[in-house]
Amino acid sequence: MNGAESLVRTLVGGGVNVCFSNPGTSEMHFVAALDRVDGMRCVLALFEGVATGAADGYARMKETPAATLLHLGPGLANGLANLHNAMKAATPVVNIVGDHATYHRDYDSPLTSDIETAAKPFSGWVKTSPSAKTVAEDGAAAIAAAMKPPGQVATLILPGDTAWDEGSGPAAVPAIAERAKVSEDAVKEAAAVLRSGEPAVLLLTGLALRQNGLELAARIAAKTGCRLLAQTFNRRMERGAGRVSIDRIPYPVDQALKTLEGLKHIVLVGSRIPVAFFAYPDKPSLLSPKDTQFTTLSTLEEDSVHALEWLADELGASAQPIEPSGYGPMPLATGKIDSLTLAQSIGSLIPENAIVVDEGVSTGRGFFPSTRNAHPHTWLQNMGGSIGLGMPMATGAAIACPDRKVLSIQADGSAMYTIQSLWTQARENLDITTVLLNNKSYAILRMELANVGAQNVGRKALDMLDLSRPDLDFVALARGMGVPGERVETMDDFNKAVARGLSVKGPYLVEVMLG
């Protein structure tokens, strides 16, 4: 058994059953080994950013990592932006990158580059496997590293000869540490803060945003009078009917400052101190009042749900009555398409148990509040800020959850970074309806141009934010990659088109023209 097969068997044995791939010559032995091993699904992407973003979406839903298979330094480079996003989301990814055979690297042939250095800023763990005899063991270590709480990108670099030389057979994955429990002191300190009666927020992210964590947090809030907030961006949130609804810290700095105004305490539950996404001249980086005290109930690495249980118990809140959201979205909107009417209809259109992927950027901001009384659903966001994650993440989520509908809410500018996702959605016949918000601009940058205080803005500058001349035709782009779709210009047509998309088995794209 060669190194490639030893590695593939190790991955399957370690619960890694999907590989998002864009292979090249140096990965051909790995590819050839796929057919000799049952239990590994290999999904082709036409661009590496699709593969890495899909691995993120997959692991967010499946709770176990997918592998990627990328081609040398440039293949890795093309996948780095979405690995950045995965790192910021603490998503486990086993990121496999082929390299030249060990003896060939010194010849500095055209595709040679320093892969380890390129991987490091976007990986929590990096290793180049030295030989076919160790590649299985290195693969097992990569799985363990990826799954180390809270999860991270583990990059395994695979020189060609580690694949084709005789290997060791599969290796077992080392035991993966469970999430650490918080200390009694952390619980007591948080309880003291919440009992103080001073204005306080429980700021949640990570596992605390699943149904159980939200309910515990709501009991604590009901008992103590504290507020609940989620981070602006979160890895995964359970929402809709039957779940406790929670607001997020707004993205715009001024709104965020207003939301956090007057707070004396922020209790961090897996979350981080709230900071502005970007710096702006004359606006603060820190979003909370200067005298706010931070108390850490749990870090992202720790078991936040257990911490909330303990805290609820400590506060006598475990049986406190709460009121989760009921089912009752607003009716479908009619008439003109704008961000408000879209928000209204989406609340009605989200199917039972759907996965909503949110890369709606400027237009999509209002969709979160309007969906709190929708059918129960999961909400996925981009935590790293590198746009072009939405469509790959939808792809990976659909592969993880073949029985759930995916509603991919996608801004136009962001869509173009990884538009190749649509081809993979078509090849794998994934149940994804993409709502493509076409406002013909990087609209968020128009706002940001004002926010940063840029003066005397002229035509050359505005051209850099403008996606017209020529207009993009996303229905044609989708058709070019085998995905059916339609363009809509009224809310009636929007409602029908999205329902149509959600009713068919397979991908569909609804291009929404915004005025």
Place this chain on the structure above:
Amino acid sequence: MNGAESLVRTLVGGGVNVCFSNPGTSEMHFVAALDRVDGMRCVLALFEGVATGAADGYARMKETPAATLLHLGPGLANGLANLHNAMKAATPVVNIVGDHATYHRDYDSPLTSDIETAAKPFSGWVKTSPSAKTVAEDGAAAIAAAMKPPGQVATLILPGDTAWDEGSGPAAVPAIAERAKVSEDAVKEAAAVLRSGEPAVLLLTGLALRQNGLELAARIAAKTGCRLLAQTFNRRMERGAGRVSIDRIPYPVDQALKTLEGLKHIVLVGSRIPVAFFAYPDKPSLLSPKDTQFTTLSTLEEDSVHALEWLADELGASAQPIEPSGYGPMPLATGKIDSLTLAQSIGSLIPENAIVVDEGVSTGRGFFPSTRNAHPHTWLQNMGGSIGLGMPMATGAAIACPDRKVLSIQADGSAMYTIQSLWTQARENLDITTVLLNNKSYAILRMELANVGAQNVGRKALDMLDLSRPDLDFVALARGMGVPGERVETMDDFNKAVARGLSVKGPYLVEVMLG
């Protein structure tokens, strides 16, 4: 004058007149400064790999660098694959990457990453500008670094406050060293080798492949009986009627070994020792016979044309008669489309003074020999092996040379990495006719699967090399980005379609269906 304007004025003053951009919030001041400075053309790309590849194509034709403008670590990451290619081609690029304001970085907001480390493997020079007072000077240093012979990627990282704080005004670019002249010893040694009568090759790349260098090399060959060869991949080559024709070392290892068989000497003229692109089990990495002696006439950094002049003089070859190619392509092919009939027609179709961008990969290999008697033209190749350079490079070359037609020969799989190029071609109305070779596969990987000796190849593996299910429709993709085009299935239609594309002002795409 703020830092951004100081930098833009420095760039324009330093001869950098085009900026290929995909900006975000942190670059808004730079963008705003564009309208306050004459002489900077800003070209929007919808994906950063388009911007960096265009910068490569531009500088190859213009001989001065373009700037890029990228958005933080992930924006840089998306541009790295084509920066890799630019580095391997020794193309000067002033690669500007925005970052968070200096004081904001410690807050580790979502888009924070280690940009310097990410840039290093793909840059010859990297600097983070510390303040608005030095950003102009740092920009001037970046231009000088980019242009240092033979040319390289110089990455300048621009924290937001270096753009919006008060700057110093423009800075002057330090003097750029001329290419060094070779030593007399180098010339004498090369002359001795060529006088020996032993089998020898002059192996050329870089400036030696312009008209003058090729003529000098041909005179030397005519006088001494040595052979002439170019590297497999070259930055730019002048070809066609009136130019000396030169063969390249073939890409397939077995053909390369055969080409170099029996050689005693290789005289390097800006070139490198010939090595295999990839390692293959049981094939050598070094392509020349083991006892071949290498003699360096000039390195890539040195003035190869001057070296050839001197060598010709030393050998008494300066007036040796030579026979450049005449005009006389084969007639247009008719009937079935295959790599041979395409090669034949392309020889006829290349317009006078065209720029041919060659990312034809497997199908396109035969196009080089068939075009030696075409109209005079320039031939650009991918030197770094990261596919997805062709369409961006065509974009940059067209901007550098608005009076020349660009024929972009593009394989299907490669096209999909940077397909967003077409939108920029449409926006800028660039005179580019893309010949899109659709064979519905990563055909080169089918060959490579056999070459690496992969055994028992099954369906899962073959699926990774297959671009059908769904078929890509490149005419629809082009239309979606505002580029007209048509699909052809016979050579008659191919001939007409390419002629039509070349006759219109603006971009056109001809999708060629291969059996």
